[in-house]
Amino acid sequence: MLSKWFRSFLLLVACAAGPALADEAQIWFNAGRPTAEARQAVDILLSAAHEGLSPGDYQAAMLDSQLSVAEQGAMRSDAEVGALDATLTSALQRYLTDLHNGRIDPRQIHADFDVPLHAPFDAKAFLLDAMAAGRLPEALREVAPRLPMYRELRQALARYRALVNHPAWQTPLPPLPRRKLEAGQTYAGLMLLAQRLEALGDLPVGTPLPERFDGMLVTGLRAFQERHGLVTDGVLGRATLQQLNVTPAERVRQIELSLERLRWTPLLNAPRMIVVNVPEFVLRAYEVQDEQVKVQLTMRVIVGKALDTHTPLFNADMRFIEFSPYWNVPPSIAREETVPKIRRDPAYFREQGFEFVTPSGQVVTTLAPAHLDAVLQGGWRIRQRPGPKNALGDIKFVFPNHDNIYLHHTPAPQLFERERRDYSHGCIRVQEPVGLARFVLQEQPDWTVERIQEAMEKGESRTLRLKQPLRVLIAYSTVVVKGGRVFFYPDLYGHDAMLEQALRERPTGLPPRDQPKMEAE
Structure with a gap:
């Protein structure tokens, strides 16, 4: 029989919905009895943990219990049947939306992805179409991200969950x-x-x-x-x-957070992409064909320091390559590091190939205290000429963005040999610039490896516009599956902790948490 609490809840839903509820076409019931699809739907909610979601968010246990009551024909009124039907529909809609879009806005954890957030998704229409086609379980599985990494992480989740009580x-x-x-x-x-x-x-x-x-x-x-x-x-x-x-339980949660990120990380929204996974310190360049990812290039990278100069998470279109680039020293670095070093050791200015640039664009190569003062006051800037000591190395990959972040080579390649590689001021240093340039210029075959190397070594700054923009994604995942093996990385910037907090603060369950308290049985 129905519990007093749930009977009161069903009546509350029925009253809130009005008299039309009993007359509205029901999805999960036929002649007062639940359909086979109703049991399939509840079973899917009960297994939400397989996707890294929480069955409790969808009241799966309660729906399972009350569906069993309904299967025994113990529902007393059409209003109760209608309310249970509506509640199950609401739970499935929330589940599908969470699985399709993710549960939170990524901007809550400093991810500025330039794609539509929570794209329109009519979960109820999707349900009706799936049921009309007689393929509800298959259709619900297809809502999850169609990414090899998602499938692999889902398998890793099951593997580590099996170890929780080891x-x-x-x-x-x-x-x-x-x-x-x-x-x-x-x-x-x-x-x-x-x-x-x-x-x-x-x-x-x-x-x-x-x-x-x-x-x-x-x-x-x-x-x-x-x-x-x-x-x-x-x-x-x-x-x-x-x-x-x-513990395996902690690893389970880490994998669940990584699955959540994949639901709103735009990994398949361009035919060719460059993706940097910050905690892994790795760049991958790949092509997407028929939703299949083919990795063309993998290399180590150096990212922003965990202490104070995080590399931001975003996506943007690469539009230029600069060979033998100038380095325009950011005002904050000039103020906090470069100018103090020059004042302590004036020879540093000449040794590093620095020069001043006035607001009118005039280049000044002489060092004077007044020139340094002009830099500190924000009028002049310091830049570093192309050469072996240039902080950008001999190539720079430009994808315009608000944070002035770009990919570049480095005059200190020995740092790539270290396991932990957060040493930059935010920009990303790449280990194999020639290979990356060849991938970027794939549609410009006249730019051979030899020509790329020649432009890098020439010492004369040159900007090359790409014929087609190339999407660059700066992403964050502390769990990666490679060759069937699960790799875990430290939460370098604390973004997993922020995601965990955002999920804890998210309203859970159905109906809303401010529902009236019901009398216990």
């Missing part, structure tokens, strides 16, 4: 001997370490446990380190131990 995480790893564990040493936690690595897939199942930290156990730890953005030295130190102690 015994390997029921007790903590013992303290490390002498702050780190190196090959050949003994350790009281070898068995537990092996269990965790085996459960995570970094150690083959059934690997014999050595008496000391050695052999396959070291190899397994290196695999774990590689998947977590750590130095792959096979040494169990503080940073590696910290990642080993992250």
